[in-house]
Amino acid sequence: MKIVSLFSMPKLHPRYISYIQQAFLFAIVWGMFGFIYGILEKGILGDLNYYPATNTKYDFVSAISYATFGGFIVGWLHGLLEVGWLRNKFTQNRLWFKIVVKTLFYLLFSVVFILILSTAVNSYRLDASLTSDVVIEGVSRFFWSFSFLSVIMFVAFGLVIAMLFSELSTYLGQGMFWNFLLGKYHTPNRENRIFMFLDMESSTSIAEKIGHAKYFRLLRRCFAEMTNPILEASGEVYQYVGDEIVISWPLDLGAKNGNCLNCYFGIAKALEANSTYFKKRFGVVPVFKAGVHMGVVTTGEIGVIKKEIIYTGDVLNTTARIQGQCKNYDSSLLLSESLHTFLKPEPYRFRKVAQLKLRGKQESVGLFAMQ
CATH class of the missing domain: 3.30.70.1230 (Nucleotide cyclase, GGDEF domain)
Known part of the structure; x- marks a missing residue:
């Protein structure tokens, strides 16, 4: 009798394997940017254990963990959207136009993600539910603060860098970017x-x-x-x-x-x-x-x-x-x-x-x- 393993998984199509490999580059770039942001944030806050703009509790370990992991996840999603869908929509456009339009699109996506991530972080730090008044109030203060604007500017910069890396990898050819990078x-x-x-x-x-x-x-x-x-x-x-x-x-x-x-x-x-x-x-x-x-x-x-x-x-x-x-x-x-x-x-x-x-x-x- 043939036994089928409960853990057997269908093999991915080569096209999707290629998409995942290309998306990994985005995830790495975004993860690095998240880590750098966490370090810069700690340097700016110094010994403070709260955010001055919102009076929300600050913890370095959780902040850098969320920033790095969140950056990696949003980078992967960004990469999958880019290589699996949006890249094909702009094949006939000039490089600068592609970068500007796609950066604006992904920036809107990032704003939504940051607000969701901020809600989760506040909920964890305040030990309160996601929909509690204190969590919603903290996220609202963050949204209308200069801190949020600085985060968005940092994300926009990261998006431009990621898009440039993406376009360069297509000019070099599939897999060639990593070959150059790793020597x-x-x-x-x-x-x-x-x-x-x-x-x-x-x-x-x-x-x-x-x-x-x-x-x-x-x-x-x-x-x-x-x-x-x-x-x-x-x-x-x-x-x-x-x-x-x-x-x-x-x-x-x-x-x-x-x-x-x-x-x-x-x-x-x-x-x-x-x-x-x-x-x-x-x-x-x-x-x-x-x-x-x-x-x-x-x-x-x-x-x-x-x-x-x-x-x-x-x-x-x-x-x-x-x-x-x-x-x-x-x-x-x-x-x-x-x-x-x-x-x-x-x-x-x-x-x-x-x-x-x-x-x-x-x-x-x-x-x-x-x-």
């Missing part, structure tokens, strides 16, 4: 990775037909539609190169449940689902062809006035050349033989179409296409 690739590392090069079919003729400005908007929409399939397949966007996008996985993660293949078919499905929009808006339905390969790369930080984490190794050149063969074999997806052997890609069916000696390579490379 993971300050010393070059060797890694086994899977790479997928996706390139838009007939991109030159499409650009000439619709004009380069409109073509750029087409690319931006395509890459936006690819976001969820990439997250769902636990992929990392390595580079955008013109109309080409390079996606990467650590070897085990890319192979797990066929993530690297699911990513391609998820992208194709997302673009097809929006075919009516693309046809109406741009006059074409974009199709991307892909080459996928695996191998060892060296990963590390490079640059002085502009730093970047890059991958170097033969696998990248080979993957690009495999992708370049899609047209020759009338295939939208080509795998290297080494990757096909490693994946054993059930339930997808592939057939070997060539054993090519690619330009610049000593050994030939087997190519597999969808049946």
Whole structure:
């Protein structure tokens, strides 16, 4: 008889894992700001055991605990709202506009949270119920005091910093901010990775037909539609190169449940689902062809006035050349033989179409296409 554990939990979807990881950055920033506020507050009050503005009892341990823990919680909520919902609402806006509007939105959210937190703190310190007159009166005095205004100004500053960190992390790429911060690739590392090069079919003729400005908007929409399939397949966007996008996985993660293949078919499905929009808006339905390969790369930080984490190794050149063969074999997806052997890609069916000696390579490379 099959026994089901009471403590077994369903596995989180990779997209939600990504959201939680990104939200953690907000939680850390807010927790630090809460801790700093608690220290500053103690420095200002000195030996006082009450708040002069409200005559409410003050206790350093509970104050800094509430400020740090409360900051961490509100930061996590802020992060989840940002990465799971609000970020997508401002993708077409300028950076300054996004920061200003979203800061005002979150500031209103923070005011409500601070009032709730103040009520809880007063209730604890005064040993009274949340709705008692003495607790409500204390919160009311706090709300109309200069102390409350100073807290809001401090929170607004924290929001701006958190939003800047958030935007910077999107510019650097998923996970790259933490890699830079922790110095993971300050010393070059060797890694086994899977790479997928996706390139838009007939991109030159499409650009000439619709004009380069409109073509750029087409690319931006395509890459936006690819976001969820990439997250769902636990992929990392390595580079955008013109109309080409390079996606990467650590070897085990890319192979797990066929993530690297699911990513391609998820992208194709997302673009097809929006075919009516693309046809109406741009006059074409974009199709991307892909080459996928695996191998060892060296990963590390490079640059002085502009730093970047890059991958170097033969696998990248080979993957690009495999992708370049899609047209020759009338295939939208080509795998290297080494990757096909490693994946054993059930339930997808592939057939070997060539054993090519690619330009610049000593050994030939087997190519597999969808049946």
